[in-house]
Amino acid sequence: MSLSPSTLSPPPLSLYVHIPWCVRKCPYCDFNSHQGRGELPFAAYVDALLADLDLDLPLVWGRTVQTVFFGGGTPSLMPGELIDRFLQGASSRLRFAPGCEITLETNPGTVEHGSFKAYCDAGINRLSFGVQSFDDGCLQRLGRIHDSSEATAAIKLAQDAGFDNINLDLMYALPGQNLAMAESDLEQAFALQPTHMSHYQLTLEPNTVFAARPPSGLPDEDGSWDIQEHCQAMLADAGYRQYEVSAYARPGRECVHNLNYWKYGDYLGIGAGAHGKITSGHDQSILRRWKLKHPAAYLEAADSERGIGGDELIATERRPFEFMLNALRLVDGFSLTGFEASTGVPRSAIQAQLQEAVQKQWLLVDGDAVRPTALGRRFTNDVVELFLTG
Structure with missing residues (x-):
């Protein structure tokens, strides 16, 4: 396959920040997340993140960051003042676009009103709540640490704190779930008036507890498809346009960060286990880079190239x-x-x-x-x- 050097040009740039700790790892989760024990070293982690960013800066000199996304793990475990310190440090190193979309993934069981105000003051302007279901039985079977009332209360607190761009994650084809239960999940979500919905099927990913010990009561393939078709119609009727396999949004409220991924955009990935992709116009290359996965190893090495887990140039x-x-x-x-x-x-x-x-x-x-x-x-x-x- 021949390369056409004149056509490869750097696409929009995003920044992904991985926060690796959570209260308890869910049995379906295959992300780089680690159950936190004792007091977590968030202040040292912010230092490591900024040092990590410094090492990646030569890859993106002169480029503007369009979006920032804090993923995990459970980023909402990190105090707002440390999110603020990181964002101040990052914006002093990189040019942030005016109105830059800055998303924080949020577990409904880990935040209080004061936290939302602090996140808002720090510059977070979009929240993504990992609700997964409003059925307490389903939540227990998924190993979530919150119940439906806590999820509803947390979303309302965020709205009271000034957040008007909110995504709710909901899963379907859950253990013990039928079509009526999936309908109820969406109806309760609609009542909270989020601007964005992520609605996706539970899958048994390799190297997870559910893959090793599948839960009972999973809908069969036909049952899952019936739920998907019915819920897609409900989302459309409620004014949420499907723009990606599992993403639905009010007009103009699509997730800009994820759109950049899906359009093969560029992104710096910092934090334990984070992955990045950077296009270089001058030598017509596309580089993938990833960082050390385990938090302790990452913290120890993030201020040097030892923190880089690997680099790969993507063949034409x-x-x-x-x-x-x-x-x-x-x-x-x-x-x-x-x-x-x-x-x-x-x-x-x-x-x-x-x-x-x-x-x-x-x-x-x-x-x-x-x-x-x-x-x-x-x-x-x-x-x-x-x-x-x-």
Whole structure:
């Protein structure tokens, strides 16, 4: 596959910050999260994050950060004043765009009113609540530390503190859940008037407790599909437009940070186990970098290159697959011009795969625009695999 150097240009840049600790690791979770024991070293961790950022700065000199996202773990365990110290340090090192979207993932069982005010004062302007369900039995079976009343109270407290851009995470096809229970979850979510909803199926990921010991009472494939179709209709009727496989938003309230991922944008990843992707225009390269995974090892090494877990230059041949892995999650798809600019690969290199996907009624191609059909969205993995070479 030939590289077209003139077409590869750096896309928008985001900053991802990983907070690795949680109160208790959920049995379905495959993220880099570690149960906190005793007093957690958050002040030292902020120092490590800023040192980590300093080492990555040469990769992005002169570029502007469009979004910041604190993920975990449970970022809402970190005190607001330390979030503030980090953001002040980061914005003194990097140019933040005016109105930069800054999201904090939040566990409803870990925050109080004072915390929300402190987060708001620090510059957080978007919250993502990991509710998962409003059914207490489902929450217990998922190993969550909150109940439905705590979730409702936390969201209302956040709104009282001034947050008007709030995402709720809800899962479906849960142990012991039927269609009526999934409907009830959405109805209770709608009553809280979030601006964004993430609605996704519980999956048994490798190396999790649920993968080793699957819970009883999981809906079968047909039951899960019925829940998905019915809930998608409910979300649409409530004014939430689906713009990605599991993301629904009020008009203009799509998650800008996640959109950057799905459009094959760039992002610095700092914190234990964080991953980043950076495009370099001058040498036409795309670099993936990741950091040491275990918090103790990361804290000890973050101020030197020993904190870097690894670097990988993405081969030209793999870029179409990586691009499609993200872009085909979007309901509106992508442009071929954007594909060329983001990958440095000419559209002619993927013409055969596009034609096959069109013949299978998985994709629609209209001039420069490519988007998945409803059938294609059901078989996203199969569509993406067409672009996997070697």
